Structure formats: structure tokens, C-alpha cells
Amino acid sequence: MKDQLAFGIDIGGTNTVVGLVNRNGTIVQVDALKTNSYKGAQAFVEALAIKLKQMIVISGDYEIVGMGVGAPNGNFYTGSIEFAPNLDWVGVVPLAEMIGKQVKLPVVLTNDANAAAIGEMMFGAAKGMKNFIVITLGTGVGSGIVANGELLYGHDGFAGEIGHTVVDPEGRPCGCGKKGCLETYCSSRGIVTTVMEMLAKSNEPSILRKIETSQMNSLMIYEAACQKDKIALEAFEFTAKILGMKLADAVAHTSPEAIILFGGLSLAGDLLLNPTEKYMNHFLLPIWKNKIKLIPSPLNESNAAVLGAAALAFKQFV
């Protein structure tokens, strides 16, 4: 039997990365294209197909089992990208079908956080786990929930939007149109807002006062915290309290073995992880206290989305 490969296609707001991945989670070929440089989705798919066909030609003596696609607002049930705010495409784009017409391989699509969860299950921190949650702490906050060994898609394909649960019904405006969503506090943008609020409310000296607010990012806050900047440290504590509280809520829904934090803010490591664990345990029912593992993803951030998308294809087609 030939060794098996799967395409992992990670569609981001800026770049689309395509990888051919083997069963061990090694990316044996990789290529990329600019997502928004094409006039509409059809032109993008045609350019993507050329890349895919080139990669098939040079892949050699392998069986390619299929293509997995991770994309913002990707719907597993319909294979469509639906009203993605960061993509230039309008309305509902039946992307899986469009790719499948160009390249004769089976194709499966889901949103990026769900793909990350499948990636963790096959190649990362959740190997062998049947119940876990992946939280992606990037520009937004995404989540993928696995229960009984299966990713939850729910009735309509959109399960796992923990980033849009409510922290404060009168809180910060969210890109989704609601107020006070978890995403407005615990994303890389959220912690910048937190620092700006703290700088405004206190007279505490801070390295961060020297940064133009339009230029400030979560990495700068992390670096300030590493230098014991009080405002930066408080901002991580505040972020961890909210994240810990909402993770405890998530545990109360699906009772996972572990929660895996991925991307963006999670790269702050123990600075975020330790207080988040403390607050999560504070807000958990006694039956769960100190029993739920909180784990940073071991996957390399630049590869993880491609691995997750490929893992989805292995799961679906093998």
C-alpha cells in the first residue's frame, strides 16, 4: 500500500497556505498564495487549483486521500464560507464544491478553530483524548469542542463559538454586533483595549505610555510584563480572570479532560496560563477543581492551521 498524504489548505484573511501532510504530521510540501489578490472567489479557486495540481505532480508515489480546508466562517455541513468578515468574497461561497470541480479529490471544509481542534487530536496535545476544547486566542477568539471523540458541529454547523459568549451585557462593542463578548477581552486586540483603559484610569508609570496606542500590540504588552511593568502585569491578570471564568463555564457545558490554548495571546506562556488556571479553578464546581488540564498547544503556530486542515481530511476520508 502506498503511503498516504492529505492536502491541508488554510485560508486566512491575508495568505492562503497549502501543505501536503503525511500521517505523522510532517508537511512534505508547502506553497502559498495571497487570498485577496483575485477578482472574486472563482479566480482564487482557479489559482489555488493550479498550485494543488503542481503539488500533486511532484508529490511522487503517494496516495493523496483528499483535501481539508480551514477557513473563517467555514461551515462543515454545507462546505461553504458564509459571510466571512475578513475575506473579500460576498455572501455564501460554496468553496468545497468549487475546489472539488477543479481538482478531482474529495474535499471537506470547516472553520479554522475547528480545524485546529482536529489538528490537536491527530498531531498535537489532544492525542488519545475524547473530550477536549481548543481555544484560539488570536485577533479573535475561536474554539473547537470535541466530545465523545467527535468535533461538535451542532444543528447548523456553527457549534463552538465560545468567543462570542457574554462577559458583560453592557461591555465592549464586538465585531459581531453584540456587546461584551469574550473576544473583546481575551483576544490580542482585547488586551490592548484593556491596557488603554488601565492607562487612562490610573497614574501608574508604565513603559506602555511611550507607545502610540494605534501601534500597540499584545507582543509589546507581553514584553512590558516580562520587565515587570505593573500595568502590563495587571492587564494579563484581568485578561486571565475573564478567560478563566468563561473556560469554567465551558467546562460546565461539556466537561472536557483538557483545554488547549493556541495562538496569539497563548504565546505569553505562563504569564497568561498560570493566572488563567487559578481563576478557572476558582470558578469551577468542586467536582472539577484542579482536575481540568490547561495546556498550551505544542504545535508550531505557522504550521498548525495546515496540519489541522490536513488532519480533517485524514479523519474524513481514511
Next chain:
Amino acid sequence: MKDQLAFGIDIGGTNTVVGLVNRNGTIVQVDALKTNSYKGAQAFVEALAIKLKQMIVISGDYEIVGMGVGAPNGNFYTGSIEFAPNLDWVGVVPLAEMIGKQVKLPVVLTNDANAAAIGEMMFGAAKGMKNFIVITLGTGVGSGIVANGELLYGHDGFAGEIGHTVVDPEGRPCGCGKKGCLETYCSSRGIVTTVMEMLAKSNEPSILRKIETSQMNSLMIYEAACQKDKIALEAFEFTAKILGMKLADAVAHTSPEAIILFGGLSLAGDLLLNPTEKYMNHFLLPIWKNKIKLIPSPLNESNAAVLGAAALAFKQFV
């Protein structure tokens, strides 16, 4: 082939009700005993076994497929009742095993809200649904979550504790030891606390001022609301806002087709249902607005727990 029956055993803080149920959801025999009138769990199980054996004798020419047990803090994986606050039994009681030793039939156990969810799936409002949530609004707030057609038990058997998600981290003390749990606001006790707070804070005349606070219950508040008592109406509005917000959070986790409200406060009907639906939609992401059904359970409250426990046995053993 003989017609099939299953035992449904509902263990409550006061009464334990035992029913023999057929595949159509008809209770063909029913009996009951006082849960806490026995010296310890073993004596209770022996008394229960006598009832069960009597019922088997008079059941006639049927096949009895097994016994389902719904009990507070019941753990599906272990078959035990673990630290139930409303029962006299101490610590972990391996109830399924104890019953199985007395009566030679297969036995399966879960908590009461999970049993209610299985009951709704087999006999109630969730027939044919693969993704739904049952919320029980009684003395406490319980929940059972079904995803992909399966009840979620999670890693440890305790999934579905939505009643203990956080509404206000500095809020009302909860029986679980935490503060501000959903249960402290949206249970039948919670709405009484809400009315007491409202009576203290305002000078608004109210029928409810004539009731001793130690005697007040949710039915009295319902009756006052039916007479357009302003405090009572405001209490329902306040309860509905919190419930709607936390139901929207639950939708963001598992994306159900419907949420079914059962017991206690849900008997207030449209008085609770209409504003809860309004607030839930307010707090939902645009993709879900006006798409999630909010349904009062069609099951008779006194029968539903027995039906749910029997449904669990049918599901497990047929």
C-alpha cells in the same frame, strides 16, 4: 416477540417513584417509596428491590429490558451517586451495582436532568432531534445536552451543569459553594430572592408584600404576575434576561436546534418563555437569531422523570 417494558426509577430528595413504561411512553404500573426513610442506602435499595420484584410479578407477559435510574449527582460512567446534597447518603454510593445485585436486570444510571433529556428525545418535544438542550428550572437549575444524537457525559460523566455557569462573579451565594451561578437567579428559589430584593429596593405597591418571605414561592409570584403585579412582572423580566443570556451562551457552545424548558418556573408559560426568547435572541450571534426554538416540555411533570429514566434504559439496552 413479546412487548417490551423498562423500569424508570426517579430518585428524588423526598420520594422515589418507580414506573414500568412501554415503548409508547405509557406508564403501565407505578409505585413509590420515601427516599430518606431508610437507614442508609443499602436498606433503601432492599426496600426498592421488593417494590421492583412485586411489579415484575404482576407485569404479566412482557419482556423487561432493564432499569434506568435518574438521581441527583448520578454519574453515568460509574453508576454511582456522588455526594448528593439532598440525600441522606454519605459520599459515593454505587447505586446501580447495588440495585443490580438485588434484581437481575441490567441497570443504567444518570443524573435527573440528563434523564429528562433522554425522555424528551424518546417521548417528548425532542423526538427526531439530534442536537438540543433540556433545562430543568426547579429548586435548582439542571441541564442535559444532546449533540450528534448522543447525550454529552464528558470526560468524567458530569457534563451539562449549565446551572452552575457564572452570571455574576460577585453575585448571590450558591449551594455549590460558588457565587452568582445561574441557579441562584433562575431557579424557583432564585425568583423568590429576586422579588425580595425588588421589594427592598422600591416602594412600588405589590400583592407580594403581604406574604411572609419565608413562605413565598414561585407559584405565588406567578399568580401575582397574572394579576399584573408590577414587582412580579419585573421579577419575571429580570429572570428572563439572565436566562436568555445564559441560553445564548449555551447555543454558542453546542448550537442546538432547540432548547426545551422543563419543570418549576417553566410552568409560568409565556410569562417566562416570551421574554426569555426575546433576550436569548438579543444575545445570540446573527447566524442564530430567531432560529433556535425555545419549547416548553410537553411532558407531564409528575411523569417526566420516570419516563426519562425508562427512556435511558430503552436507549441503553434495546
